[in-house]
Amino acid sequence: MSDAPPDVEVSPAVHRTAEDIGSMEIRGAATIAAAAAEALGEQADVSDADSPEAFRAELRAAARVLYDTRPTAVSLPNALRYVLRDVEGETVERLRASVRASVSEFCRRLDNAQTDLGRVGANRLRDGDTIMTHCHSTDVLACVETAVEQGKSLSAFVKETRPRNQGHITAEALDELGVDVTLIVDSAARRYLNDVDHVLVGADSIAADGSVINKIGTSGLAVNARDRGTPIVCAAQTIKLHPDTLTGHTVDIEMRDEREVVDRETAEGMGDPEVLNPAFDVTPPRYVDAIVTERGQFPPESIVSLMRDLFGEGTTEPWAEA
Numbered sequence: 001m002s003d004a005p006p007d008v009e010v011s012p013a014v015h016r017t018a019e020d021i022g023s024m025e026i027r028g029a030a031t032i033a034a035a036a037a038e039a040l041g042e043q044a045d046v047s048d049a050d051s052p053e054a055f056r057a058e059l060r061a062a063a064r065v066l067y068d069t070r071p072t073a074v075s076l077p078n079a080l081r082y083v084l085r086d087v088e089g090e091t092v093e094r095l096r097a098s099v100r101a102s103v104s105e106f107c108r109r110l111d112n113a114q115t116d117l118g119r120v121g122a123n124r125l126r127d128g129d130t131i132m133t134h135c136h137s138t139d140v141l142a143c144v145e146t147a148v149e150q151g152k153s154l155s156a157f158v159k160e161t162r163p164r165n166q167g168h169i170t171a172e173a174l175d176e177l178g179v180d181v182t183l184i185v186d187s188a189a190r191r192y193l194n195d196v197d198h199v200l201v202g203a204d205s206i207a208a209d210g211s212v213i214n215k216i217g218t219s220g221l222a223v224n225a226r227d228r229g230t231p232i233v234c235a236a237q238t239i240k241l242h243p244d245t246l247t248g249h250t251v252d253i254e255m256r257d258e259r260e261v262v263d264r265e266t267a268e269g270m271g272d273p274e275v276l277n278p279a280f281d282v283t284p285p286r287y288v289d290a291i292v293t294e295r296g297q298f299p300p301e302s303i304v305s306l307m308r309d310l311f312g313e314g315t316t317e318p319w320a321e322a
């Protein structure tokens with residue numbers, strides 16, 4: 001994690017949020033976005049900057065601390081950009097109020113987007129369908145929740161999703177919604193794909209070519225689903241669209257600590273192998289049937305038009321300014 005320059009004070013609340021994102025205490029692309037926006041609001045609340053310039057410098061420094069936590073979910077920089085872009089005022093008090101308004105508006109839009117996306121995704125699901133999930137995605141759960149509210153009865157195969165087992169969170173959430181849940185280990189997915197009507201996954205980022213960047217294991221699941229003829233749908237609010245990929249940049253895949261996979265003592269017993277722990281992988285668009293957003297459902301290859309509408313040809317990095 002990067003530190004702010006010594007003369008710019010970043011609030012302990014921002015550092016706490018950054019630590020919680022880094023440790024995955026706060027996790028999931030949409031949840032991370034909301035937490036990052038709220039942390040900027042907390043920075044504004046506690047700032048004792050004596051000039052608008054100093055206040056803005058503090059905000060940028062806080063954004064840098066948050067930005068440096070995890071590299072793959074673009075919802076994080078998109079959230080920071082949204083809040084920083086709309087900050088206006090000639091005095092510190094006006095700037096503070098402006099940040100608060102911007103954070104509230106951002107969180108309101110995030111909630112509404114998920115609700116709208118849920119309605120679109122629910123239209124794909126029929127009464128009696130069985131889904132298969134990977135990891136834990138609040139965008140996926142929004143689709144299921146709306147379908148259940150529409151009176152549809154659903155079953156789910158839930159992949160546990162090593163190494164962090166976020167599938168357990170999904171299993172609990174689906175059970176609370178009244179979905180009939182079967183928990184499986186990741187490697188059992190192919191065996192049950194013939195019994196599944198839809199594979200539903202979330203996304204941490206979507207690239208301009210329609211590639212889906214999501215929890216490690218998504219691409220293998222998608223290839224197997226295509227082989228079995230099971231549709232694979234990605235539920236992703238437009239905050240997951242990665243604007244830098246419009247100009248040829250690739251999405252950085254986070255490598256996490258090996259201790260999430262195996263403890264050192266056990267590894268030593270195996271002859272101390274190198275342990276790799278990539279958190280995400282890239283599913284090419286040809287393996288994805290549809291991307292469901294709050295703006296409707298898109299074939300992955302057409303997502304670039306939506307990206308251009310929303311972001312133009314690229315974006316700035318306001319937190320990178322000194």
Ligand SMILES: O=P(O)(O)OC[C@H]1O[C@H](OP(=O)(O)O)[C@H](O)[C@@H]1O
Pocket residue numbers: 027028029030031134135136137138139140166201202203204214215279
């Ligand atoms: O925004 P929502 O749909 O909640 O989550 C999107 C994605 O975020 C998660 O990443 P992690 O668990 O933070 O590494 C998963 O990869 C999940 O599919």
